[in-house]
Amino acid sequence: MSWDWQVFCQDTITQEVGQSCFGKNGDTTYLDWMLSAWGWTVSVSLLSLLIALILGSLIGTLRTLPDRPWIVRLGNAWVELFRNIPLLVQVFVWYHVIPSIFPALKRVDGFILVVFAIGLFTSARIAEQVRSGIQALPRGQRYAGMAVGFTTFQTYRYVLLPMAFRIIIPPLTSETMNVFKNSSVAFAVSVAELTMFAMQAQEETARGVEVYLAVTALYVFSAFVVNRIMTFIEKRSRVPGMIAASGGGH
Amino acid sequence: MKKHLMVAAISILAAGTAFAQANDTLAKIKSSGAVTFGVRESSGLGYTLGNGKYVGFHTEMGENVLKDIQKQLGLAKMEIKYQPVTSQNRIPLVQNGTVDIECGSTTNNTARQKDAAFAYTTYVEEIRIAVKANSGITGIKDLNGKTLVTTTGTTSVQTLRKNKKADGLSFKEVMGKDHADSFLMLETGRADAFIMDGSILAANISKSKAPAEYKIVGEVLSVEPIACMLRKDDAAFKKAVDDSIARQIKDGSLAKLYDKWFMQPIPPNNVKIGLPLSAATKAAWDAPNDKPMEEYKLPE
Numbered sequence: 001m002s003w004d005w006q007v008f009c010q011d012t013i014t015q016e017v018g019q020s021c022f023g024k025n026g027d028t029t030y031l032d033w034m035l036s037a038w039g040w041t042v043s044v045s046l047l048s049l050l051i052a053l054i055l056g057s058l059i060g061t062l063r064t065l066p067d068r069p070w071i072v073r074l075g076n077a078w079v080e081l082f083r084n085i086p087l088l089v090q091v092f093v094w095y096h097v098i099p100s101i102f103p104a105l106k107r108v109d110g111f112i113l114v115v116f117a118i119g120l121f122t123s124a125r126i127a128e129q130v131r132s133g134i135q136a137l138p139r140g141q142r143y144a145g146m147a148v149g150f151t152t153f154q155t156y157r158y159v160l161l162p163m164a165f166r167i168i169i170p171p172l173t174s175e176t177m178n179v180f181k182n183s184s185v186a187f188a189v190s191v192a193e194l195t196m197f198a199m200q201a202q203e204e205t206a207r208g209v210e211v212y213l214a215v216t217a218l219y220v221f222s223a224f225v226v227n228r229i230m231t232f233i234e235k236r237s238r239v240p241g242m243i244a245a246s247g248g249g250h
Numbered sequence: 251m252k253k254h255l256m257v258a259a260i261s262i263l264a265a266g267t268a269f270a271q272a273n274d275t276l277a278k279i280k281s282s283g284a285v286t287f288g289v290r291e292s293s294g295l296g297y298t299l300g301n302g303k304y305v306g307f308h309t310e311m312g313e314n315v316l317k318d319i320q321k322q323l324g325l326a327k328m329e330i331k332y333q334p335v336t337s338q339n340r341i342p343l344v345q346n347g348t349v350d351i352e353c354g355s356t357t358n359n360t361a362r363q364k365d366a367a368f369a370y371t372t373y374v375e376e377i378r379i380a381v382k383a384n385s386g387i388t389g390i391k392d393l394n395g396k397t398l399v400t401t402t403g404t405t406s407v408q409t410l411r412k413n414k415k416a417d418g419l420s421f422k423e424v425m426g427k428d429h430a431d432s433f434l435m436l437e438t439g440r441a442d443a444f445i446m447d448g449s450i451l452a453a454n455i456s457k458s459k460a461p462a463e464y465k466i467v468g469e470v471l472s473v474e475p476i477a478c479m480l481r482k483d484d485a486a487f488k489k490a491v492d493d494s495i496a497r498q499i500k501d502g503s504l505a506k507l508y509d510k511w512f513m514q515p516i517p518p519n520n521v522k523i524g525l526p527l528s529a530a531t532k533a534a535w536d537a538p539n540d541k542p543m544e545e546y547k548l549p550e
Contacts, residue, residue, distance in 0.1 A: 013412055015361065096434060106439060110424070187402060188431070190424035199403040200425075206361045208338050 007207040008034065008214070015205070030201050030211075037197035038218050044115055044183040044193060045222070049176060051119025052126050059123065060130025061156060066142075075127065082124035088185050091117045095189040110189035118186075122179055129171045133164035166237055173230035177223040184219075194218060275350050275480070275487040276323065284329040285316055288343060288352030288479075291334045294449035295355045295373060295476065299518055304332050307511035311372055311495075311504065312353030312478060318494035337403055341365050344479050351491065353478040355447075357405060359543040367482045369491045370538040371475035372504065374530035374546075377409045379468045380436065380444040380451040387443060389468030390417060397422040399441035401432045406445050409472045429454060436464070445471065449512070452525040473530050473546045492538070499535045 008031040009021035023029045062068075063075035082090070094113040099105040105113075137160060145155030187196035198215040202208035279285045289304040289312070290296040296306035313330065320328040333349050340356060343349040344366050357375070358368040381387040387396070390413065400406045402425045410423060424441055426432030433454040435441040444451060448466065455464045478495075480488055498504040505527075510516075512525045530546075 013408075013415060096438065100438065187425075188427040190399075190426070190435075192425070196402050196425060200407055203337055203403045203405065204408055206341060206365060209342075 003210060004207055005210055007201075007205045007210050010205060012204070030205065033201065034194070034197055034214060034218070037192055037194045038222075040111075040186070040191055040193040041180070041183050041218075042222060044111065044118065044186050044191060045180045047115045048118035048122060048183065049179045051115065052122035052175075052179065055120065055123035056126025057130050057161075058127075060127035061134065061161065063127065063131045064134045064160075065152070075131075079124045079127050082121050083128070087118065087121050087182055088188060090121055091185050091188055093117075111186070111191050114186040114189050114191055118179060118182055122175060122182070125175055125178075126172065129168045129175065130164065133168035134160055136167055137163055163239075166234075166239065169230060169234040169237070173227060173234075176226050176230060180223045180226060181219065273481060273484045275484050276319070276490060279319065279328065279350065280323050280325065283325060283327060284331055285319070286331045286333050286348065286350045287312060287316060288333050288335040288340060288349035288354065290354035291336075293355040294447060294453055296353065298334070302332065304334075305517065307507055308353045308355065308373065308476070308478075310507055310511075311498065312351060314498055314503065314507075315351070315353075315369075315478070315491050315494040318497065319490050322490055340479065344481055347481065350487075351478055351480055355476055356479050357474040357543055358477045358479075358540065359474075362479075363542055365482070367480045367484070367488055368540050368542075369478040369480060369488065370495045370540055371477045371534045372495060373476040374528060374534050375474045375476055376448045376528055376530060377406050377445065377471040377474070378448040378451055378466050379471070380446070380455065380464055380466050381442065382436070383463055383465045385442060387467060390419070390471070392468075393421050393443060394419050395421065396442040397424060397440070398443050398445055399424050399426055399432045399435045400445045401426050401429050404446065405474060406447065406471075410445055413471060433458065447474075448528070449523065449525055452523050456521050456523050457519065470530075470548060472543075473548060474543050475534065475541065475546060477540065492540075496538050499538060504535065 006017050008029065009017045010030055011018055011023060012028050012030060012033055018024075018027070018029060021029055021031045023032050059075045059078050062071050063079075065071055085093075091114055094117040095110060098113075099108070141159055141163065142155060145159040150158065183193060184195040186193045187199070190196075194215045198211050202211045205211065289298075289309050290306070291298045291304075293306075295308035296304060297309075298304050316328070316330055333343070335343055335349060335352055335354060340349070340352050340354065341362065344352050351369075355375075356362070356368075358371060362368075379387070379389070379393070387393065398410060398421050400410055400423070407423075407425065413419065414421065414423075424435060426435055429446065429450050432441075432444055432446065436444040437458065444454075448470075451466055455461050455466070458464065478491060480491060495504075498507075508527055508531075512523050512527075515522050
């Protein structure tokens, strides 16, 4: 088959290949459009990740609290609710169902709703990892905290969480990369991200193969950058002698 | 018009493994006694009823073409293999010979003419505006400041973009992932107008909960000739297809098909689409041609 990479230099209105592959004076080429779509993908991902990390850490920690059965149950319910419903369904619930119950949400942008959908979905998964990280620690660590007179908050803050977070960096890396890949569902609620760009541009230019290859490369690149950042964090935060020394290959 | 990344991946494989085809479809049909017919599973002009049954205006028109070809070749028996295609894979599948003729809802335009050939135009799609009947919108001029929805992966998005620039309008544009989703946005008030092919708008309105609440208004935003797609550089096959279409126009069987699929109740729900034959489609039938979209002018 023949390639036609010039498709990215085409103007999106006239379909003509311009001199430069970037549009001027308000004209846009498919390359401009793809980069802007990539920007949307990255924005959705980073914001969702932020929500997921904050909520996931909080809920995961709450689920390990001693002598607080109701808080633990609430945390468990949260996790089961969000991880048992397919992500695309959750996105639609946020976009079509919830606003029809609370009409005030009707004018909220699809972007914000999808960030919440992906953020909460991922928060359930991160909560599960945080919980297992904390529970993987020897029981003696909690007792050590109590023995030196720490409150529960201080035990978590100075003893348990610093170790637990180090342990769960590898699964957290996968989760972070998943957020980038999951962000592709945002197209379903009109966010102009990479998947939507791919569908639209291939229809307009009839060069689907080139368009999808470029989009695939951008997804791979984004997820790989995340992987490298997380590996760097993992290396820098390693406590010598505590956690498997090899690391970093995942 | 469902879109799937998966399909793109399959298309890559299909395109990569394609071998050089002898460009003589008629000979191929004659020797194999079979023809592969590309059809759509859910589009305005062709759709499936399930169980490998494909129906619709364009599907049936294509079947007539194949019957004429069978007659021309003098084959006592010819098997029609139905191959569902999507917007993503239809061009590669026609190029690599998997599909001999595709009659779905493919717009004939110059970009695609580089990759495939088109038969005579059998339907001219008009891009229209659908609104809630009580919205007060009557045409393009009322769209300023409104939210418009259209479906991802359709040419209407381009139409919208061109109009935005040409008319100096400012509007917010949202995109549904498929037509049902776009219509839901109009229904729930997330969008003030749905810009799409007239036949798709009419079909969605006819299937909605309260068809009387919606109206197709205003001017035609653009016209797109829809035609069967064939492999390039096979003049004999194209002539056979074009001859059959000319025959169907002449003896009125195409008009009859149109009436059957657009003016009468159709399966699976026995609901009428109710979209009368447009002047543009009639003009294409009166003077059969394979002109691409770029050579069409908007009706004044």
